[in-house]
Amino acid sequence: MTADAREPEEREQAEKPAESKRPGKPAEAGEPSEKATEPGKTAKPEKATETAATEESEAGAKAVSRAAEGGGCPAHPGRAGSPKDAEHPGRAEHLGRRAHPGRRALLGWGGAGLALGAASAGGTAAALRYGSDAQTVAADSSSAVPFYGEHQAGIATAVQDRLHFAAFDVLTDDRAALEDLLQRWSHAAARMTAGDTVGTGAVGGPGEAPPDDTGEALGLPPSRLTLTFGIGPSLFEDDKGKDRFGLKKRRPDALPDLPHFPGDALDDKRSGGDLCVQACADDPQVAVHAIRNLARIGFGKVSVRWSQLGFGKTSSTTPQAQTPRNLFGFKDGTRNISGDDAAALKRHVWAGENDGPEWMAGGSYLVARRIRMNIEIWDRTPLAEQEMIIGRSKGEGAPAGRRRERDEVRLSAMAPVAHVRLAHPHSNNGIRILRRGYNFTDGTDGLGRLDAGLFFLAYQRDVREGFIPLQRRLAREDTELNEYIQHVGSAVFAIPPGVRDSGDWWARQLFS
Secondary structure: OOOOOOOHHHHHHHHOOOOOOOOOOOOOOOOOOOOOOOOOOOOOOOHHHHHHHHHHHHHHHHHHHHHHHOOEEOOEEEEEOOHHHHHOOOHHHHHHOOOOOOHHHHHHHHHHHHHHHOOHHHHHHHHHHHHHHHHHHHHOOOOOOOOOOOOOOOOOOOOOOEEEEEEEEEOOOOHHHHHHHHHHHHHHHHHHHOOOOOOOOOOOOOOOOOOOOOOOOOOOOOOOOEEEEEEOHHHHEOOOOOEOOOOHHHOOOOOOOOOOOOOOOOOHHHOOOOEEEEEEEOOHHHHHHHHHHHHHHOEOOEEEEEEEEEEEEOOOOOOOOOOOEOOOOOEOOOOOOOOOOHHHHHHHOOOOOOOOOHHHOOOEEEEEEEEEEOHHHHHOOOHHHHHHHHOEOOOOOOEOOOOOOOOOOOHHHOOOOOHHHHHOHHHOOOOOOEEOOEEEEEEEOOOOOEEEEEEEEEEEOOOOOOHHHHHHHHHHHOHHHHOOEEEEEEEEEEEOOOOOOOOOOOOHHHHO
């Protein structure tokens, strides 16, 4: 779910030859010189390190003891009996045949997380510090975000609390009508993000006609509303290859159809779309109002194909703010690309002038995935196993083998199957994507289980070099986490550059 990204200084550190403590054993990428060289073995000993190692060992032993008391797995004495083992006979034996480390080793990895979790005093102080900054951010939550600019707002913008995402099908085959709609949408978006009503407003007009604005946001501040517009592959050509609006030759190479990934269980009713609008705001009613009015303006020309409400942002583009948590209870997005890191944005997020096509310069590419979480099964999974699967402690959010959330990630301290380790740029040729995910709950399914999870939104400079290779690896190798999640919706969009002024409009360059 996450791609734990590096800071520039980490990359600089990674490029320096690492010193191996064992002749013939290559140092692991991104790993600072360490005393410990193997899992479960501590290094040599400075006193503080030795003490930490002792605590780690004791914590691991206590975890094993607790697991044994709670009923261990017969195939792995000392292993905590995961609820999944009971629900899936033979699972334990299956795990034992895997190429990745056995259960004892995994408990050792988890033990590192338990030891770090014991450092609660420092963790609390850190949380309070970040919390104060978060309050500063929250104090500005009623303000307006500029609509006009080089890039569309809602990408590098500090992530708001709420989401209403909508994908649209274009009903008309009249190109002029489509262009007219995009101009009207852009004008309405500029007004709504400034806190104004659409058109002549919700009241005061002629009583014989419906008002221009639906009115549910009257009296509410702008709430940092951003509206981000995108174009799906199907607008350029339909599924039979037909050029719908004379735009087929202008489709960017960086906007491919997403392949089918192992484990995908995609619902067509929650996938695809000719157009999309991502509405983010600190007030859910403001976000819903925006999508509702855009859909209303487009009546007869577009229809909503699917939509998703989100809450509790799961990634932050403001490192100084408190890191949010996903529905598994873990902090998510600690090392996401910062919204003010111009170098990282230019390298990984914004399409350049030489990337082609010309109309996309200053834009980006969005991948949206609806990821269902098996909440009930996760909730019955032992804490040590949860932390091993993620690669971070649940309380502080510190990477395995570290004490603080923002301590440098030490990949060798994590289990080989830990999600953070598998998704880390060091494990993926430096791939970084900017994430703006949100939690969602859509009630319960027919079996009484929560229909809940993560609505994953990721921006990148080129989908072929960003999401696709990263997801291929995670779908294949993130086997532990994949037992708890499933991708059920998917879409990809080209995000044109920003609207420059009141005479400009969304995707004008594409139609010029």
